[in-house]
Amino acid sequence: MKHLLALTAMALACTAAFAQDYPSGKPISIVVPFSAGGPTDRVARDLAEALRKPLGGVSVVIDNVPGAGSSIGAAKVARANPDGYTLLLNHIGMSTVPTLVRNLPFKVESDFEYLGIINDVPMTLIAKPSMQANTYAELTTWIAANKGKINLGNAGVGSASHLCGLLYQTAMKTEMTPVPYKGTAPAITDLIGGQIDLLCDQTTNTSPQIESKKVKAYAVTTPKRLTTPLLKDLPTLQEAGLKDFQVTIWHGLYAPKGTPPAVLKKLNDAVKVALKDPDFIKKQEGLGAVVATDGRIEPAGHKKFVADEIAKWSPIIKAAGVYAD
Template identity: 35%
Template sequence: MTHRIPGLTRRLSRSLVAAGLLLAGLAAHASNWPERPVTLVVPLAPGGSTDTTARLLAEKLGKELGQPVVVDNRAGAGGNIGGAYVAKSQPDGYTLLFTTSTAATNVTLYKSMGFDLQKDLVPVSQVAQIPNVLMVNNDVPAKTLKEFVDYVGQKKTVINFGSAGNGTSQHLSGALFNSRVQGHMVHVPYKGGAPANADLIAGQIQAVFSPLVEVLSYVDSGRLRALGVTTPARSSRLPDLPAVAEVLPGFEVVLWNGVLAPAATPKPVVDKLAAAIQRVTQDAAFRKTLADQGSTPIGNSPEEFKAVLGTEIEKWGKLVRLSGARVD
């Protein structure tokens, strides 16, 4: 014979009802979301390649969602200020973060980011991948990637390579390249990629590993000599340019950008947002704009982006430790 405990039964019933109401509320929130403009926080200054892509995404995404998507630039601390702002925002789907692979780098680079990338934010979808491109000034005698690998490996000449700063993708790309070649390359950090590229053109430094989107005009005009891209495969924008991995097997530095939301954002909202981003990344005009910049559209699911993020944190962490960079 089964004995029922009235108090326990009532509490269980109330819990089930509460859970049902919560699920119903989340479903209603997702079906109505968004009911007002959405803010897309870009943790970098206006005008750069990341900001440009974010604004392109915001325009297309607003049309998909039926509400304006407004870009809010909150620069500082290598992207950590904007990231912390979103991590501490209301998890209602109205404040989102457009971040880059720098966020994965910062987990190891910074003693404290001001938030936990994997606990305080939830991945929604990657938007694009971007290669770095190895460029040299026209005075460097090496004309091809293989010749440059041999030139650096001889250690007869000090090769100064510039970057946008300590711990940036340019710095880490150069550190990895120097390690693989076992050369004598010296890192010269700048306050941004533009001054590094300017000094490269002027012959003050010999090489820079720069995001392709930022230097295409120099490559197209012949002011700088491109030798290879850091992605495993060649770029469709420069199909005749080899991947560094073709000469140094396994070499890979892939930049990316994507959208994250505060961790407690309801899953139906995250899924709805991810589906909208995926539709944007399949838009012909959007894809052409990214392809013209040398970028590759992604548009993966929240689950896929979460797995990628975990791998990226580990990968970039190894590069940071290899370079010796640290920000306390």
């Protein structure tokens, strides 16, 4: 018994010493479960830069591991050594893969440590330039008159635009024909060309098209109106009558389950410093994102938020019968 207690004390002492020295000796890797160059990759690279200073100048590198609706990259982190040197930056997909992906090789709510929500990216409901409606009220009239004939584009099964479209159809109690594409770019190209009627996608992708008047914009998916000059006059879908309609593409940071508490605290403290970095905030605003400042930047708030999001999206995805694998 004494031998066991001695071994336990020794292990605790080693863990404490490791946590005190963290980070040192090697770079921290942030796994991004999407290809390089996309919106989530850009958020991760901005965050990596902002984390370096509060983490003592350690190198923070990006590891792109795309595939299977973000589950391949997330699984890599779930299996990683829980030492604080392998992290995951994922978006809303963290709350949808449990339903979208069959035989998921990890459990979102129990195989990760939560380090805080990073930002929210609003979404916009847009239409082809030839759309007759000029206001959201006119659009709802058009939708009612064209039931069964409406083509609703998205950037692929499980994408943010797909999820937004599913929620919109549910809220409107109107069936539309989903038209999936391999990414947002081809979907917007066909929207501009009139091959599809509607698209719901993040401001990161839609703002340039709205500004150049290549598409028509009708509403935003946030609880409050946006303050940016380009989008400030667009109503929210909530004020337009769709109660509790809210979709943002949020990003959160995670570590493998079992990462020492002292390491987690250092990481969360660094995240909170990074979120106040003026340069990081400016870069996020340039992406159309709003940096998180609420209780979700704390691990407990982050975990509760993800659980609520899973509960929100699971019945919608199941009802639609869609899967990402």
